[in-house]
Amino acid sequence: MTNSVESKPGKRDRLIEAAVRAFYEQGVEKTTIADIARIAEVPVGNVYYYFKTKDQLIEAAIGAHARTLDRLIAELDRIDEPRERLKALVQGWVDERELAVRFGCPFGSLTAELHKRADPLDGSAAEVMRVLVDWAERQFAAIGRPDARDLAVALIASYQGISLLTNTFRDPDLMSAEGDRLRRWIDAM
Structure with a gap:
């Protein structure tokens, strides 16, 4: 007999998902362990069974972002042409413009906030961002561009x-317009 009720992810996974969400929506410094526990629907005391410190939750959130990026890259790599892969990446950003209006870039915001802290977690976050830049560089190189690294960074x-401006001005049309410009830029190569 099959159970038709879907079970919730385990407590640890729910805590990580809640940390990602809370850090994105509230910022690292404003988020408390109690906030994360509430979002995850886990008693506060249980959080410490899985994560002894808030920094361990931050590290787990960075890991979650890395796994999300790995899945995204795997999905994009199924597209045959490098230009189309890059444009699909851009379209994904545009599709998330309403979230950018409210909170900015999910990972860029976290990275920027961690760089203000005096601890090694900002280096972990930078490594995840580097994965995206390296992937974009490979796409531009596959197009035949000798300046692939510069284009990836750009x-x-x-x-x-544009995530920052979309958030600052609370205007999703900015993200849409920049997405259109970036797709034209990629096509022109």
């Missing part, structure tokens, strides 16, 4: 900048 910087 693409990711453009997204980070």
